[in-house]
Amino acid sequence: xxxxxxxxxxxxxxxxxxxxxxxxxxxxxxxxxxxxxxxxxxxxxxxxxxxxxxxxx
Numbered sequence: 679x680x681x682x683x684x685x686x687x688x689x690x691x692x693x694x695x696x697x698x699x700x701x702x703x704x705x706x707x708x709x710x711x712x713x714x715x716x717x718x719x720x721x722x723x724x725x726x727x728x729x730x731x732x733x734x735x
Contacts, residue, residue: 686719 693712696705 680723682719683723686716686723688716689713690716690720692716 689712693709693716696712697709
């Protein structure tokens with residue numbers, strides 16, 4: 679696992695723990711953001727979507 683996927687897994691775990699720990703409506707956005715971002719990072723494993731090629735210079 680690379681560093682980005684580990685960060686995604688940590689975000690996912692924190693989001694799930696926060697969802698079950700607090701009964702406040704204000705935490706729904708935060709937990710949704712953490713779980714969604716964590717899943718996206720686990721699947722892609724990268725932050726940048728496109729790599730620049732050196733032939734475009």
